[in-house]
Structures are given as structure tokens and as C-alpha cells.
Amino acid sequence: MKKSVNIIITILALFTLAGCSNSSSKPTQETKVVKDYSYQKKASKLNKQNKALKSDIKDLQDKITKNEDFLTENDQGKFSNNSSDTSKDNLANLDYTGTQEIVVNNNQPEFSDDDKSTANGAWQTYGDLDNLNRATSANALLNVSLMPTAKREGLTWNPTGWHNKKISSGWLYNRSHLIGYQLTGQNNNPKNLMTGTRSLNSPEMQAHEMDIAYYLKQSSNHFVRYRVTPIFRGDELLARGVQMEAQSIGDNEVQFNVYIFNVQSGVTLNYNDGTSQVG
Template sequence: MYMLLLILLGVIVLFTTFMTKPKKRIHHRLVSLGLLLVVVGGSGVYESYQGNTSTGDNPRQSVKTTTDSSTDLSKLNYQSDQEIEVNNNKPTFTSSDLNINNGAWQSFTNLDNLNRAVRADALLNKGLMPTAKREPLYVNPTGWHNKKLKSGWLYNRSHLIGYQLSGQNNNPKNLMTGTRSLNSPEMLKHENDIAYYLKQDPNNYIRYRVQPIYRGNELVARGVQMMAESMDSQGSADGQVSFNVYIFNIESGVTINYSDGTSVVNNN
């Protein structure tokens, strides 16, 4: 406000000087004073504007953390974002992966030599979605050492492909030990987007892949990679659901021993 007043005062001085035409010496002094007031006021306004844009008065959209598709995800350590984009959030399915000629299907890789869930693939369609109520889970995935926290249980039996999409429930090939935050809200928000899309049209498809990422022989995954690509009835990608993300299997305030699933609650 004060800077604007200086500019206004400078303009008034200049205007008055040129209108009244005082003696030459006074004229020069008044012109110099008027110009000085305008320059000082203008500089103050500019600095104020710069300060506002840098402190958030003119916010920019935040950039989501991303990693290259060739990155070994098992070597990544959690920093600040539980979910990061892979390959700029673009799925890496091939044209044959996106073939819909055989209709909807789902496939679960056999457990590995440590009995860990490995990968789930599917061409999802509304026809695969269950109508029956889900039964209680009883299968314990590898590294299942659950613990009650103040905010709830540390772990969930996390489906690779959510029950609401596949009808698969107590399938050991489709279950991993996941933290509560990994399961919900992180994985669930993507599953809900997929479910919504499939319900809009029974001829819609989504190519889907979910893969736990382990480090060496650890029994609990460090995270999970999820990819999805939506397609219309002609098998053409429509971009309505399209993502490639990696979600860290962490829980705030807890240190997890990924080798066996035991954990320590941090007191600080």
C-alpha cells in the first residue's frame, strides 16, 4: 500500500511541476523528486509481488515423484511419498497383453520356493466381479506377524487383485502381508477407480497387473507395483483408467523387519 502511495505522490509531483512551470532550478529538483518517488514505489511493488509468488500466494501444482521403468524397485527406500509413479505413470503392457479376443480372465503365478505370492494378471470385466458377500480371511501370507497398534492392526491380508474385482478371496497366490496403509487407502483407491469404470459398461475391460516387490529372500514385500489400462469394447485404450505406480509397504511410526515380518513401534 505504501509503495502505491509513493508512486501516486510521484505522479502528482511530476504533473504539478509540468503544469505550473516553476523556475528552472526548482523545476529540475521537483522532476528528480517525482521520478525518485515513482522508481522507489515501483521497486517496492515488484519486490512484494515476487515475494508473494515465492511464498505460495501463486501456488504451482506439485510434481509427483516418479522413477524410470528400468529401475530395480526392490532397491528403492521410502523417502516421503508412499506412492510413486513408474515410467511417468504409463503402463508398459505390450499389444498382445491388451488383446481382448478371449474375453475376461485372471491368472495367478504359483507361489515361489519361499511360499511368497509372486504376481497376478487379469483382463478385468464386470462379469468377473462377485455378487456374493466376502467370507472371512484365514490364509496367513509369508511374514504374517501382526501387531495391534493404537490406530488399529499393523497388517492386512492384502489381495493382489481386490476381491471386489475378481471374487478371489482365500487364494494364497493372491495374498500378501501388507500394511494397513498399503492396503487402504493406497491400493484401495486404485481398485475403486477400476470398479467404477467396469460398472459403467459391461463391455469395458481393464488390463491389470499387480506384483509384490521383494528384496532378496525377505518374506515381506518392500512394496507393490500396480499397472492398469482401460479399454472399450473394441479393445482400444481409452485412457480413463491408466496408471503405473509403486507403493511402499510401510506404516508410519513402525519399523518393519522385512526378513520375517516382525516389527518395532517407534516411541519418538
């Protein structure tokens, strides 16, 4: 009897263990199903997000295309005039709209083959002051031989429109050289000076002058044809801007044709006489 009871207990124990084993395996399978379903949901969600992003990208591309078409159709004349018509009258009539330097004639300087001749070596010339005493132009075939070795002295000539004053960033105006002193050594030459804002003089004009100076110093055989023209509107005494053209001879290491507006952030300039108002 006792032996039978032990057998029964043993059998019951085995059933119990089997049951426990089965019950423990079921949650594992169910958990796997749940995890698989969770991954599927995440994948579906990401797929929807991906489709939405593709749709947004397509919309943006369509808008960009439409805007380019709009600019081409409606502003072609405006941008074409700003970048290709190099006549003094056209540049003088341009108004500053937030970009201080703009490209002229696709950045191609307008020099003839004769202009770029090096037959006579380096040279520099300065146009006469006009009937209003304004600087007119400066031309040169630059070479390291023209570059000064002496330190620049202080300037005393007051160009037209010279009504200087201090603003928060320093002096409003500089006596701006048409051709920078470091390139030719010309200093207190009235024909080479104009009233320019600090930002016109530096960094805008100076950045181009530094590029030229670096190129010239690389070899005594390097030449750069250079022209700088202050641009006035009518009889105004303060230039609206300055056009700078440069072409290295025999290569295109230095090549630009730009117009820089004579403006200063936070200051309203009266171009008739050079007076100004902050704010």
C-alpha cells in the same frame, strides 16, 4: 454625529466580516494542501513497497530456477530411476523417503498389444508361490463379468511376513489381495495374498481398485488389463512395496503405473521377517 458613528461602525463590521471570511478560507486551502501532501506520501510509500515486492518476487523466481537446475543436474538420475526404471530389482532397492506412492514409467503401464487383446474375453491368472512361499504376481483382463455377487468371507491364509499386532490406529497388517476381491472374487487364494500394511491396503491400493470397479460397472463392454506385482528385496519375507499397472481397453479412462511402499506411519518394519517396532 450619531449617523457618522453608525456609518463607521457599519464599515468596521464589514471589514470584520471580510476578515473573518478570508481567515476561514485560508485553512480550507491549507487543509487541501496538507491532504494532497499526505496522499503523495502514501503513494510514494506504496510505490516503494511495490518495488520491494517485485524485487522479492524476482529473487524467489531466480531461486526456483536455480533449484530446478540443481535438481536437473544433481538428482536427475535419482528421480529418473524412481519414475522410469520398472525392473523389479530397481523398485526393490528404492527406499521410502516420505511419499508412499510414486509414479513409474511416466504412469504408462507396460502391456503389449497381445496383452490387451479381448479376443478370449475376461480372464485372470496368478503366479505360483516362489521357493520362499511368497506371492509373485497377479494378471487379469478385468470385466464386470468377473466381479463377485457374494459377500466376502474371512481370510485364513497367513502370507509370508505375517507378524500382526495392534497399534494405535488398529491392526498393523492386512492380508492384502493383489487383485482386490471386488474385481474378481478371488479371496482365500495364497497366490493372491501378501502381507501389507493398513496404509498400503487402504487407502493406497483400494483407491485404484475403486477407480477400476467404477469404470467396469459403467458398461459390460468395458475391459481393463491389470497387473499387480509384490516387490521383495532379496530373500526378505515382507514385501518392500507393490507395483500396480492398469490400462482400460479402447480408451485411457483407467491408466496408471505406480509403485506403493509397504510402510506404516510411526512403525519401523523389519522386512526380513515382518516383525515391527512402534516408534
